[in-house]
Amino acid sequence: MCGICGVVYNENDFIPPVYLLNNMCRQLFHRGPDERGMHREAGLGLGFQRLSIIDRRSGHQPMANEDETLWLVCNGEIYNYHELREMLQAKGHKFATRSDVEVILHLYEEEGDNLLARLRGMFAFALWDGKKRQLMLARDRLGIKPLYYTMLPRGLAFASEIKALLTLPEVKTIPNTEALHSYLTFRYVPAPETFFQGIRKVKPAHYLICRQGKISEHRYWDYLSITATGYNEDECAESLLDLLQQTVKQHLQSEVPVGVFLSSGLDSSTILALAAGAGANLNTFxxxxxxxxxxHPGFWELSGAREIADMYRTRHREIEVSPHQIPGALAAIVRQVEEPLGDPTEIPLYFISRAAAEDVTVVLSGEGADEIFAGYEIYLEPQAARLFQLLPAFIRRQLIVPLAGLLPAGFPGKNFVRRASTFLPRWYRGVGFTFSEEEKSMLYTAQMKQATAGKDPGDITAANAERLEKLDPLNQMLYLDTQFWLSDDTLLKADKITMAHALELRVPFLDHRVVEFAASLPAGFKVKGKTLKYILKKATEVILPDAVINRKKIGFTAPISSWITAELRPYAEDLLTSPRFLERGYFNPQAVADLLAASRKGICVQTRQVYTLMVLELWHRLFIDGDCEAVMSPESLKQRVCLPVTG
Structure with missing residues (x-):
């Protein structure tokens, strides 16, 4: 929908200059090219870049209440705003626009901080209360929309993207070493940390109250409190389909063209079927x-997707991507995402977003279904772990575990034995697990070993162990992935890359009522035997062909292993053997050389590790060195796909 930014100063008589807000807004222009808005008063400056979707004529921001004691900038959509508006009007509130986000102002007048429990949608907003002289920063329950902040010597600044904060003279581009340590484990940086020292994320389902230079953090939602359903399979499947129909219909609210990202798989096909059933006139991509x-074998879903698009008579567009396009695209992707993200799914997302933005302004996708209904193969591990635990303890501890430790990295079963031997929240590192602590120790220089000594990124999942004791192992895994991987990897790249092309992505599976419904289900309704996403498949039997429901999952990713061993090999070696990379002081040159040599065999684990390091180096060159040309291959230099970051 837009980009938001602002500053709050402790001195109540200082009015932020126009140029300061203009500089911040300029870095958010891609998120909202339709309109710029500002509000300045003593101690406060708010900026807004608008992508017009609902109430295109009058939904301007920053937005105030009737007496202008409250001011709001909000990025996102409130899907239940019609019923909220009716309720508030019945209580005497007067609305100045038809905008969905105006309900936030009036809800705050009625309920204060408790307003968040009323909202159904995706949002990140800043609400200034002039009477209390305080700022509220809030983020939606799942972290669909991003929100960053940093403390200033005289106050606080916030923005939808880090680039806007980097325009402030007080903010320095210094790498966060602890974030690097986490990144190599997870391939993303868990909130509230970022890769920039002093810049933090507002955590999903949290809000901050900022007053006179002090911040208090509050959590307003956690699905651990959801009670288990008493329904049988058939009742759950029917209820789920009804809920998804309502949710998709709400997500179609728009005054601009809407599309769907379509693979040949279950999740996006479900969204398309429900959207078409609601009467939407759709583009698909x-x-x-x-x-x-x-x-490319294993990475080609166009034929299956075309069949589904034809079934619903959409305006369908196909995008083909070849290896020679990747080096240039990576520079643009890293700049858009703003933090290193070692997830190759960002590559197809970049190309499909760029194409979709030519035809639509809003696009729906099936993101989140895998994390709430158990769609990844790793979610089969609890069943195997139970069988492993049935073996006599002396065989597990004295024979199998020591033998597994002798196996080389990437060998099938090596990591499973380690994981199955300990309590789940203490070992689970999520879907994106990349480097083990032992592998990082071999990779690090002595300086990095010293800087990270005694620090285990896995502590963030282990810290949840006591809270998760009442859940079965599968639902523990799903909870942890929803808390960390989903918001800090999947949704971070989804927002940043789509909004870089002025494209709003909506994710119906992550409506909080759908998430709560999934959380209420027992593990056996999600994984049954070897069938993943069982209840979703059962629910969609009445709207999708069996061939779609039972099609082998390909996944929306890129053939990074084959590229690293072939077309991207020269680019990878150029980045990771360069003096610049080796002189940063993070990694042992011989260990990096050994990793590059091992990755030539095409083993998935090692090629993924190489990609993770490539993205890290590209980020350094763009954001720390400020050197655009040094990130590109000769082909991409001709395209000039990025600009140096300033500030």
């Missing part, structure tokens, strides 16, 4: 990777 003019 699908992507496939090719090599030497031929479909």
């Amino acid at each position: 699908s992507l496939g990777f090719c090599r030497d003019g031929q479909p």
Whole structure:
């Protein structure tokens, strides 16, 4: 929908200059090219870049209440605003616009901080209470919309993206070493940390109250409190389909064209079927990777997606991506995401977003279904772990575990044995687990070993162990992935990359009522035997063909392993053997050389590790060195896909 930014000063007589807000807004222009808005008063400055979707004529921001004691900037959509508006009008509130976000101002007047429990949607907002001289920063329950902040010597600044904060002279671009340590474990940086010292994320389902230079943090939602359902399978499947129908209908609210990201799989096909059933006139977009003019095996879903698009008679567009396009795209992706993210799914997302933005302003996707209904193969591990635990303890501890420790990295079963031997929240590192602590120790220089000594990124999941004791192992995994991986990897890149193309992404599966419904289900309704997402498949039997429901999952990712061993090999080696990379002081040159050599075999674990380091180095060159040309291959230099970051 937009980009928001602002500053709050402790001195109540200082009015932020226009140029300061203009500089911040300029870095958010791509998020909202339709309109810029500002509000300045003593101690406060708010900025807004608008992407017009609902109430395009009058929904201007910053937005005030009737007496202008409250001011709001909000990024996102409130899907239940019609019923909230009716309720507030019945209580005497007067609305100045038809905008969905105006309900936030009036809800705050009625309920104060408790307003968040009323909202159904995706949002990140800043609300200034002039009477209390305080700022409220709030983020939606799942972290669909991003929100960053930093403390200033004289106050606080916030923004939808880090680039806006980097325009402030008080903010320095200094790497966060602890974030690097976490990044190598998870391939993302868990909130509230970022890769920049002093810049933090507002955590999902949290709000901050900022007053006179002091911050208090509050959590307003946690699905651990959801009670288990008493329904049987058939009742759950029927209820789930009804809930998804309502949710998708709400997510279609728009005054601009809407599309769907369509693979050949279950999640996006479900969204399309429900959207078409609601009468939407849709564009659909699908992507496939090719090599030497031929479909890349295992990364080509265009044929299956085309069948589904034809079934619902959408205006369908196909995007084909070849390896020679990747080096140039990576520079643009890293700049858009703003933090290192070692997740190759950002590559197809970049290309499909760029294409979709030519035709639509809003797009729906199936993001989140895998995390709430158990769609990844790692979610089969609790069943295998139970069988492993049935073995006599002396066999597990004295034979199998020591033998597994001798196996090389990437060998099938090595990590499973380690994981199955300990309590789940203490070992689980999520879907994106990349480098083990032992591998990092071998990779680090002596300086990095000293800086990270005694620090285990896994403590963030282990800290939840006591809270998760009442859950079965599968639901423990899903909870941890929803808390960390989903918001700090999946949704972070989804927002940043789509909004870089002025494209609003909506994710119906992550409506909080759908998430709560999924949380109420027993593990056996999510994984049944070897069937993943069982209840979702059962629910969609009445709207989708069996061939779609039971199609083998391909996943919306890129053939990074084959690229690293072939087309991207020179680019990877150029980045990771350069003096600049090695002189940063993070990694042992011989360990990096050994990793590059091992990755030539195409083992998934090691090629993924190489990609993680490549993205890290690109980020350094863009954001720390401020050197655009040094991040690109000769081909991408011709495209000039990025600009140096200033500030």
